[in-house]
Amino acid sequence: MEELPSGTRKWIGGSSLFAVGVTIYLFQNPERGATIATILSLTLTIVTTALAIRAEQRSGQRATSSYRYSTMSPRAKFWTALVLSVALIVPASTWVWNRWFSDLDVSFPAVVEVSEEKPSTVTPDIASGWRGGELAFTPTLVSVSDLSDCVVSSVLSVEPKLDGRSGSVIAARHEVPVSVNIPEGTRRVELVLQLDAPGNQDCVVEVSFGRSELRR
Amino acid sequence: MIAPHGGEETRVSFRRRAGWVRPLLAAALVITMTTTAGCGDPEVEPDPAEYLSGEVLIGINTDLPGWSEYANGVWQGFDISLSNWLGEELGFQPRFVNLTTNERVTALQGADSDVKLVISNFSINDKRRKDIDQVGPYLTDSQGLLTLKTSKIAKVEDIERKNICTALGSTTEQRLFGITINPLTENTLQRCMERLRAGEADAVSSDRVILEGFIAHDTAGDIRLVPGIRVGSERYGIGIRNDHPKLCAYLAKKLVKFINEEWDRTFKDNLPNVVPTDRKPNSAALDPCEQPVTG
Numbered sequence: 001m002e003e004l005p006s007g008t009r010k011w012i013g014g015s016s017l018f019a020v021g022v023t024i025y026l027f028q029n030p031e032r033g034a035t036i037a038t039i040l041s042l043t044l045t046i047v048t049t050a051l052a053i054r055a056e057q058r059s060g061q062r063a064t065s066s067y068r069y070s071t072m073s074p075r076a077k078f079w080t081a082l083v084l085s086v087a088l089i090v091p092a093s094t095w096v097w098n099r100w101f102s103d104l105d106v107s108f109p110a111v112v113e114v115s116e117e118k119p120s121t122v123t124p125d126i127a128s129g130w131r132g133g134e135l136a137f138t139p140t141l142v143s144v145s146d147l148s149d150c151v152v153s154s155v156l157s158v159e160p161k162l163d164g165r166s167g168s169v170i171a172a173r174h175e176v177p178v179s180v181n182i183p184e185g186t187r188r189v190e191l192v193l194q195l196d197a198p199g200n201q202d203c204v205v206e207v208s209f210g211r212s213e214l215r216r
Numbered sequence: 217m218i219a220p221h222g223g224e225e226t227r228v229s230f231r232r233r234a235g236w237v238r239p240l241l242a243a244a245l246v247i248t249m250t251t252t253a254g255c256g257d258p259e260v261e262p263d264p265a266e267y268l269s270g271e272v273l274i275g276i277n278t279d280l281p282g283w284s285e286y287a288n289g290v291w292q293g294f295d296i297s298l299s300n301w302l303g304e305e306l307g308f309q310p311r312f313v314n315l316t317t318n319e320r321v322t323a324l325q326g327a328d329s330d331v332k333l334v335i336s337n338f339s340i341n342d343k344r345r346k347d348i349d350q351v352g353p354y355l356t357d358s359q360g361l362l363t364l365k366t367s368k369i370a371k372v373e374d375i376e377r378k379n380i381c382t383a384l385g386s387t388t389e390q391r392l393f394g395i396t397i398n399p400l401t402e403n404t405l406q407r408c409m410e411r412l413r414a415g416e417a418d419a420v421s422s423d424r425v426i427l428e429g430f431i432a433h434d435t436a437g438d439i440r441l442v443p444g445i446r447v448g449s450e451r452y453g454i455g456i457r458n459d460h461p462k463l464c465a466y467l468a469k470k471l472v473k474f475i476n477e478e479w480d481r482t483f484k485d486n487l488p489n490v491v492p493t494d495r496k497p498n499s500a501a502l503d504p505c506e507q508p509v510t511g
Contacts, residue, residue, distance in 0.1 A: 146343035147342075148341060149339075151342045152503050153340075153503040175507065198501060198503075199449035200449050
């Protein structure tokens with residue numbers, strides 16, 4: 001009964017374990033998963049395809065030299081099937097993950113000035129178009145006047161306007177993550193921001209949004 | 217009896233198994249390195265109860281009547297009462313350290329400074345929050361103007377091109393009415409009062425509640441607060457070292473109790489004839505404690 005060489009088995013086994021480990025990691029880290037999966041899927045596809053071709057060539061050479069190599073042993077079939085499965089499943093699952101499950105990057109304007117006097121409207125943008133999920137972001141406030149106590153003490157009210165319709169107002173604070181529910185089918189998202197600061201401070205702050213994404 | 221051949225087989229089998237272990241370990245190592253990359257070891261904040269135990273150095277002013285004053289061997293004033301009350305509640309002995317207005321932030325920064333709290337008419341503001349943490353507010357106020365009773369200053373416009381004395385390092389020094397004046401700065405407000413009475417300053421500017429403290433404890437009866445002048449918003453907080461969110465929460469909880477149970481009496485005892493209206497903060501709406509920036 002013919003077997004794959006011991007060294008080959010080790011590395012195929014190691015690679016498979018690595019692939020399984022990375023896949024589990026990607027599922028557990030959706031924030032970075034999309035980017036890492038895209039890069040790894042390309043590399044793994046090339047490597048596994050090259051391994052499969054090399055194994056096929058070796059098998060062909062052996063078949064020419066001896067008839068007894070023309071049929072694959074059950075173990076060889078198992079390892080070939082495993083390699084091909086990894087080669088197919090990893091890119092396919094990555095594609096499925098990216099299409100339906102992965103978080104999507106959302107971009108905001110760099111800085112928006114927000115005051116107690118009048119509301120400011122900000123329009124977040126998403127390259128692939130809006131899909132259902134939670135728009136998550138962390139507002140960072142920077143006071144225009146150093147003498148006031150505005151950054152930590154103020155509440156930033158966020159009123160979502162989804163396709164022009166007002167949603168529930170969310171009370172946000174400096175460096176505290178918030179999320180806004182975006183129903184499936186929404187085409188345009190706007191956020192109306194207003195500051196509520198204690199005392200008569202006439203606070204004016206610049207708001208930035210850091211890393212923001214649509215979580216699905 | 218074990219044949220030598222059998223022993224060789226055992227070693228080969230072990231090597232085969234060991235051969236599988238390496239890729240497994242390599243994969244585990246890669247995954248571990250990837251998942252733990254970027255994890256730092258943040259500086260651990262001391263336990264607040266331990267931090268505020270035994271003798272605790274508290275930075276204060278020593279010459280603000282009604283707020284913190286050392287006279288005839290006795291400490292007295294609103295900030296002194298608050299410090300002593302915190303000491304009783306939290307189980308520490310306050311030891312007061314004299315700071316000028318300008319020294320309040322630096323006293324909480326230096327590695328060689330043992331000051332743990334600053335309770336000294338210390339307005340909370342965004343600039344100070346970059347260097348220290350502040351807990352509060354325990355009093356809210358605005359900036360005002362004090363003159364001699366003989367002065368004709370009655371409104372903000374009257375101080376144009378006049379000599380206005382303020383304490384160095386105060387918010388008042390930086391927020392001067394948006395009008396052209398001749399600012400004079402001194403290390404202490406007592407020194408400003410001396411310059412006012414000497415005719416070198418036309419008025420003294422500070423938080424209204426501090427100026428009213430001077431008037432309430434004045435024996436000469438020759439000074440007055442200019443009515444109607446209220447500039448900005450001053451919110452007093454307890455200063456602590458930067459990135460101490462647990463200590464902030466620990467003190468904030470006590471401040472809520474102080475405001476609810478002790479504030480009125482403390483204000484009345486230390487600032488007789490001063491109106492407390494609009495100066496008592498809402499104990500349910502203290503500032504959230506700042507969280508250290510990570511990453």
